[in-house]
Amino acid sequence: MAVYRLLSYDITGTQFRGEIPFSSLTFGDVLNRPGSLDASIPARALEASREYLEPGATTLWITRGADLVWGGICWAWKRDLSENPEVRVAGAGPMSYYREGRRTIRSDTTFTSTDQMSIVASLFTTAHADTSHTTLPNPLGVSVNLYPSLSGTLRTLSYLGRDRKPIGETVEALSAMSDGFDINSRPSWNTSAIPPHPETSLEVWYPYQGSTTPIVWAHGHDVLLAPVEVDATKLASFIEAIGGDAGAGTVIGAASTPEGTYIEGTITVSDETDVGTLATFASGELDRRLAPPVTTTAVLLDSDRWPLGSWNLGDQVWVSAQDTGVSIEGYYRIIAWTCKIDQNGLDVIEVTLAEGLPLGRPILPPSLRLAQEDRDLVRRVERLEHS
DSSP states (O other), rough: OOOOEEHHHHHHHEEEEEEEESSEEEEEEEEEEEEEEEEEEETSSGGSSHHHTTSEEHHHEEEEETTTEEEEEEEEEEOOOSSOOOEEEEEEGGGGSSSSSBBBOOOOOEEEEEEHHHHHEEEHHHHOOTTTTOOOOSSSGGEEEEEESOOOOOEEEEEEEGOOOBBBHHHHHTTTOOOOOTEEEEOOOOTTSSSSEEEEEEESSOOOOEEEEEEEEBTTTTEOOOEEEOHHHHHOOOEEEEEEEEEEEEEEEEOSSSSSSSOEEEEOOOOOOHHHHHHHHHHHHHHHHSSEEEEEEESSOOOTTTTTSSSSTTTTTEEESSSSSSEEEEEEEEEEEEEEETTTTOOEEEEEEEEEEOOOOOOOOOHHHHHHHHHHHHHHHHHHHHH
């Protein structure tokens, strides 16, 4: 049985604070979105105090044996007042640092026929620049790695500093454009430091992250599959991207196809006024919504045989099920995973799979999509309440 450890460091990831004892731990990752962490800690443990887990000033790291399998920032700490009190901490992956206004584009910026990989690198360079607002421009020792350094896809984009557009959401929107890219984080040990400390890289992959693997997951033998779900709630054959007001009215870009049932859809890109760029946003959205996503989840029956790190987000695995009344034989892409660990140290790993070749950026399945939308709604309400 693998041993998992939860480690606390300062916000830079260089100063070790302590190992955090936990009674339960759930963590995971989602392709092109920040991962998440939720832990329960006995409140009477010294390491449960805010000295070890100060929200916004603490990085949390998880090891499996000697391997570093997750890293992120602690954003919330909560202690209950029951007879057996616990502390709950919540965290999110490195991309969370660049979202929700924590790092923004603060000056007018224009990219003209610039490779999208160069745009991403420039935006993160801006995020890590020293400003008068902070002395910690780079938490978690973040580095940005581009695979490859240039994609050949050129973009013309403009951002107004007054809009204070979050860099994380900007990069995510760029990845969602037609012929975009994938982005994810990867933790590792910096063994050149004494003592070694954890760090993380943001990896940008064009055209896609992951590979077609030789892994075969057979239902009932390697995994337990949930029912396969086909979700047509976001289906569309005509997409309009609603932009901003260019003076003569709102600018709209569109993309359409004669294939399938005619269903309209819209997305909002409120800070964009170039019709060509809006059309590219619409085209990217159309690629994802032209066919209903086919998804399922798989619980790994032997986490020691298929441990974290033996497969990656974006990888495709062959899924087989012949004893459920429905034949399933084909490649599915790993688009999310969660690992749950109980107080006895037993782990349960569940992966979310999306059907289809070639590799693509599918719409998140309803459970993940609704959870993301709920979080976004709560944040918007909080902003309104404090405005």
